[in-house]
Amino acid sequence: MKCKKFGGTLVLRVDRGEELIQAIQNACERENVKFGSITGLGAVDHAVVGLYRVAEHRYYSNTFDGEMELTSLVGSVTEMSGRAYLHLHANFATADGQVVGGHLNEAVVSGTGEIFIQIIGGGLGRRADAVTGLNLFDL
Numbered sequence: 001m002k003c004k005k006f007g008g009t010l011v012l013r014v015d016r017g018e019e020l021i022q023a024i025q026n027a028c029e030r031e032n033v034k035f036g037s038i039t040g041l042g043a044v045d046h047a048v049v050g051l052y053r054v055a056e057h058r059y060y061s062n063t064f065d066g067e068m069e070l071t072s073l074v075g076s077v078t079e080m081s082g083r084a085y086l087h088l089h090a091n092f093a094t095a096d097g098q099v100v101g102g103h104l105n106e107a108v109v110s111g112t113g114e115i116f117i118q119i120i121g122g123g124l125g126r127r128a129d130a131v132t133g134l135n136l137f138d139l
Contacts, residue, residue, distance in 0.1 A: 014113030
């Protein structure tokens with residue numbers, strides 16, 4: 001992964017074979033990003049996305065392997081337990097136009113990943129919510 005800062009934006013190039021979430025996490029920690037908005041696109045050959053069922057407090061994940069375009073990556077970076085905390089959702093498209101998506105748990109880059117992190121001044125933490133089982137913004 002390579003990254004470069006332009007004003008309040010951190011631009012990442014995630015390379016072939018790298019795990020996307022880990023690369024973003026590493027960049028946020030290296031650049032001390034405490035609060036921001038994440039967007040991106042690229043190509044992957046492995047992705048795990050899922051759905052959180054609030055009533056069950058449980059994630060259900062689906063694994064997809066094969067060439068796919070990362071057509072949309074959106075998310076946030078906040079802080080929890082002193083570390084960058086990522087919340088990411090993604091959509092992936094196959095060669096025949098089928099699209100899958102959800103909460104991003106894992107993705108391995110097959111070509112490149114082009115990621116933009118808009119850094120927001122200040123910081124925002126997270127707190128565990130007993131009702132939903134989610135880590136919510138601590139506003």
